[in-house]
Amino acid sequence: xxxxxxxxxxxxxxxxxxxxxxxxxxxxxxxxxxxxxxxxxxxxxxxxxxxxxxxxxxxxxxxxxxxxxxxxxxxxxxxxxxxxxxxxxxxxxxxxxxxxxxxxxxxxxxxxxxxxxxxxxxxxxxxxxxxxxxxxxxxxxxxxxxxxxxxxxxxxxxxxxxxxxxxxxxxxxxxxxxxxxxxxxxxxxxxxxxxxxxxxxxxxxxxxxxxxxxxxxxxxxxxxxxxxxxxxxxxxxxxxxxxxxxxxxxxxxxxxxxxxxxxxxxxxxxxxxxxxxxxxxxxxxxxxxxxxxxxxxxxxxxxxxxxxxxxxxxxxxxxxxxxxxxxxxxxxxxxxxxxxxxxxxxxxxxxxxxxxxxxxxxxxxxxxxxxxxxxxxxxxxxxxxxxxxxxxxxxxxxxxxxxxxxxxxxxxxxxxxxxxxxxxxxxxxxxxxxxxxxxxxxxxxxxxxxxxxxxxxxxxxxxxxxxxxxxxxxxxxxxxxxxxxxxxxxxxxxxxxxxxxxxxxxxxxxxxxxxxxxxxxxxxxxxxxxxxxxxxxxxxxxxxxxxxxxx
Ligand code: FBP
Numbered sequence: 001x002x003x004x005x006x007x008x009x010x011x012x013x014x015x016x017x018x019x020x021x022x023x024x025x026x027x028x029x030x031x032x033x034x035x036x037x038x039x040x041x042x043x044x045x046x047x048x049x050x051x052x053x054x055x056x057x058x059x060x061x062x063x064x065x066x067x068x069x070x071x072x073x074x075x076x077x078x079x080x081x082x083x084x085x086x087x088x089x090x091x092x093x094x095x096x097x098x099x100x101x102x103x104x105x106x107x108x109x110x111x112x113x114x115x116x117x118x119x120x121x122x123x124x125x126x127x128x129x130x131x132x133x134x135x136x137x138x139x140x141x142x143x144x145x146x147x148x149x150x151x152x153x154x155x156x157x158x159x160x161x162x163x164x165x166x167x168x169x170x171x172x173x174x175x176x177x178x179x180x181x182x183x184x185x186x187x188x189x190x191x192x193x194x195x196x197x198x199x200x201x202x203x204x205x206x207x208x209x210x211x212x213x214x215x216x217x218x219x220x221x222x223x224x225x226x227x228x229x230x231x232x233x234x235x236x237x238x239x240x241x242x243x244x245x246x247x248x249x250x251x252x253x254x255x256x257x258x259x260x261x262x263x264x265x266x267x268x269x270x271x272x273x274x275x276x277x278x279x280x281x282x283x284x285x286x287x288x289x290x291x292x293x294x295x296x297x298x299x300x301x302x303x304x305x306x307x308x309x310x311x312x313x314x315x316x317x318x319x320x321x322x323x324x325x326x327x328x329x330x331x332x333x334x335x336x337x338x339x340x341x342x343x344x345x346x347x348x349x350x351x352x353x354x355x356x357x358x359x360x361x362x363x364x365x366x367x368x369x370x371x372x373x374x375x376x377x378x379x380x381x382x383x384x385x386x387x388x389x390x391x392x393x394x395x396x397x398x399x400x401x402x403x404x405x406x407x408x409x410x411x412x413x414x415x416x417x418x419x420x421x422x423x424x425x426x427x428x429x430x431x432x433x434x435x436x437x438x439x440x441x442x443x444x445x446x447x448x449x450x451x452x453x454x455x456x457x458x459x460x461x462x463x464x465x466x467x468x469x470x471x472x473x474x475x476x477x478x479x480x481x482x483x484x485x486x487x488x489x490x491x492x493x494x495x496x497x498x499x500x501x502x503x504x505x506x507x508x509x510x511x512x513x514x515x516x517x518x519x520x521x522x523x524x525x526x527x528x529x530x531x532x533x534x535x536x537x538x539x540x541x542x543x544x545x546x547x548x549x550x551x
Contacts, residue, residue, distance in 0.1 A: 013133040013429060013531060018087060018439035019467035021060075021460065024095075028447050029063025031473075032056040039209070039495050040482035048492050049478045051188035052181060052455030057211065059473035060447065068450040070102045071166040074120065074159075077142040078111050078172030082201045082217025084430040084438030086131040086139055088171050091442025093128045099450045106163060111143020112176070115156045115168070133435050135220075135427040147179040153186045160194045167195040167449040169442075173202040173215070174494040177457055181477035182492075184455035195454035197445045198477055203426055205255035205544070208497045211475040213463045216441065219542050220434045221249070221425035222256055223529045226263035228421055229305065230525035233264065236303040237521055242417045243293065245390040247308045249422030253498045254309035255544065258505055262543035265516045265524045267304035268292055271506065272315035273499040279317055282360075286396045292517045293397065294404065297412025299519035310422070312389050322357040326372055327381050329353070342370055349373055365395045390418040431529050432539045436467045444472045464541050464549045504547040 006014075033056045038045040046053040073096060077085055089107070096103035105123045108114030121127075121140065131139045147153070147170075160168070170180040177198035184196035200207045200214075203221035208214050225248055232244050246266075250256040254271045261269035268289055275285065289306060296304055313319050329352050330336055339345045346369065350358050361369055368387065377383050394416045404410035430438060437460060444458040456474035463470060480494045499506055516522045530538045540546075 009429065009531070010134070014129070016133045016435065016531070018091070018133070019436045020440055020443060021470035021472045022468045023060040023062060024440065024443050024447070024472055027063040027065050028060045030451055031059045031061055033059065036476050036479040038478055038481045044483050044490075045478055045481050045492055049181065049185050049455075052185050052476060053478045055455065055476040055478070057473065057475055057479070058448070058453065058456065059471055060444075068099045070100055071096065071449055072104045072106065072164050073167045073169060073449060074106045074108055074115065074163070074165045075123070075140070075169045076108045076112055076115060076171065077137045077140060078170055078176035078201075079142060079144055080173075080202065081137045081142060081426040082203045082215070083135045083220035083426070083428050084216045084434035085137045085142075085171060085201065086134050087430060087435050087438035088199050088201075088216070088442040088445075089123065089139060090128050090132050091439035092169060092445050093123060093125070093442070095443035095446025096449070099446060106165065107140035110141035111145055112147040112152075112170075112179075113143050113145040114140070115147070115159065116145070116152045118155070118159045118162075120159070120163070133430065135429045137427075146175065147183060150186070153183060156183070157187070157190065157192050157194070160192065165194060167197065167454075169197050169199060169445050169449075171199040171201050173204070174207045174496055177207070177477055178481065178492065178494050180457075181455055181481070184477070188454065195449055195452065197448050197453070197474075198457040199441050199445060200457060203256065204250045204253055205259070206250075206253040206497045207494065209480055209495070211459050211461065211479070212457065213461050213548075214542065214545055216434055216438045217426070217430075218255065218259070219437075220428050220431045220529065222259040222263065222542055223431055223526065224425035224428045225256065225421045226260045226526045227528050228424065229260055229264040229266060229307070230523070230527065232419070233266065233305055233521075233523040234525055236305060237523065240301070240303050241413075242415050243302075243304050243306065244417050244419060245306045245308060245394050246419045246421060247310055247388070247390040249425070250310050251385060252311040252314070252496065254311070255499055257307050257309035258499055258509060259542050259544045261307055261509055261513075262505060262547070263524065263526050264305075265512070265522045266307050267296070267517050267521070269307040269509070269513065270309060270312060271499055271509070272309050272312045274501060274506075275312065276315040276317060277501055281318055282316055282363075282396065285316070286393065286400055289393065289397050290400050290404070293401065293412065293414065294410050295517075296519055297410060301519055301521075302412045302414065305523075306393070308390050308393065310385055310389070313384050313387055318356065318360045322353070322360045323372065323382050323384070325353050325357045330373060330376070345373060346370070365392060368392045388418070388420070390420065394418055428529065429531070432531060433463075433541050437463065440467070440470060440472060444474070447472075448474045464545055464551055466539075504550065505544045508547055
């Protein structure tokens with residue numbers, strides 16, 4: 001047998017030709033929409049972005065043959081991995097070569113830092129072909145360096161001049177696209193002649209608005225997690241002995257948890273935005289879970305699934321207050337750092353918090369309370385994503401069930417298993433949806449660049465229709481901005497899209513969750529992502545997108 005270097009699926013996917021919207025398949029003409037304004041804080045955003053504020057939206061339609069001047073383009077992958085990033089780059093490459101075969105593409109290495117530190121490679125057809133339709137960001141790597149300082153921009157400008165780069169494409173989330181716009185503004189102010197185009201990336205699904213229907217990667221990641229949840233549900237209903245507590249990635253918004261719930265119909269799914277809106281406490285959340293467990297136990301069902309969004313803890317108002325107080329208290333606190341034992345540290349913290357936060361802190365399981373004082377990011381904040389909320393809930397639920405058992409109101413047996421799904425889905429082979437969507441976003445970026453646009457985010461809409469009918473174009477990034485407090489300063493940022501409690505996806509969930517919780521399990525088993533086969537199996541967009549479109 002020959003040694004294997006690629007799986008059969010990898011080989012088959014290498015020759016998959018992503019679908020493009022009809023208007024990107026031939027010559028393209030630009031249609032300008034009306035002038036735009038920011039979602040809020042018009043005056044402040046206009047003052048900060050005098051060159052890019054108010055530009056019109058753009059859509060593409062069939063055009064006549066045109067010759068475009070040669071352009072050299074640099075591309076950057078920014079932030080967390082999301083399935084489809086390689087296809088954005090492949091679409092960008094193919095688009096550039098189609099518009100002018102002399103165009104060249106450079107990849108800056110390991111995120112925005114590559115631009116600042118002048119680390120790059122030229123992306124040739126040979127390299128691109130290796131990565132078509134694959135997951136991951138390893139073609140050039142990614143990183144979380146923020147591009148926001150003038151000195152970083154100056155260094156970026158230098159390498160652009162050196163390589164004769166006319167445009168940069170930044171593939172990133174809300175923060176990276178905000179910075180893409182700041183960079184576009186800088187280049188215009190300095191008359192450098194370098195354009196900047198953004199592409200909407202993040203598995204978290206929180207970069208969306210009227211013009212950006214979804215960020216790429218959300219579809220694939222949720223399909224991967226939903227498959228795993230479905231498998232767990234089959235296992236749970238076969239062995240009938242475990243309650244599975246599953247934490248799902250998604251730094252802040254609960255879109256991933258909600259989408260996975262819509263796909264797999266677990267017994268319980270917590271939505272952080274609802275917790276905040278209803279001013280719920282940790283105890284309320286625990287009581288809700290306990291109620292479902294006790295009810296199912298009454299029917300002899302001592303198993304089930306609970307989905308927990310990663311960002312939950314920061315949406316519980318009392319916990320948020322505690323975390324804010326801890327961030328302030330422990331920032332560069334020599335006194336605290338000099339304490340030797342956990343007990344000393346615990347006593348110190350208890351004594352310094354407000355009485356409300358001190359009570360919340362005291363009521364937490366000791367391990368979690370300790371995590372809150374230990375794991376801090378470089379800015380001195382608690383790294384909430386490292387807090388094992390699923391274990392916290394298991395511990396609190398078990399304690400409450402033990403009380404109920406002693407009171408003889410619970411007769412079941414509670415055995416739990418905890419899971420965290422995040423990295424399992426971020427680099428999966430992109431679904432057909434993400435493969436096509438990403439390729440189209442990359443191709444759209446090439447057209448925007450050829451047409452001399454800057455400060456735009458590539459936009460591909462009408463995504464629940466077949467790919468041929470997708471609408472491609474560009475949205476001025478300033479249109480998505482508002483002013484928010486960040487690190488004690490008001491800053492222009494793209495407004496993060498949290499789960500809206502009046503949205504169709506949440507309403508559907510709300511309407512059905514009691515049925516999913518009760519003794520008649522309504523589990524769905526989505527199975528693995530399918531790449532070949534009938535369109536209704538292979539090309540379906542997310543349930544969130546379908547419901548948002550009223551389908
Ligand atoms: P982006 O918003 O940069 O796409 O990253 C999202 C995410 O995957 C979150 O869901 C998660 O909390 C975080 O990245 C994890 O970060 P890291 O990659 O540094 O472990």
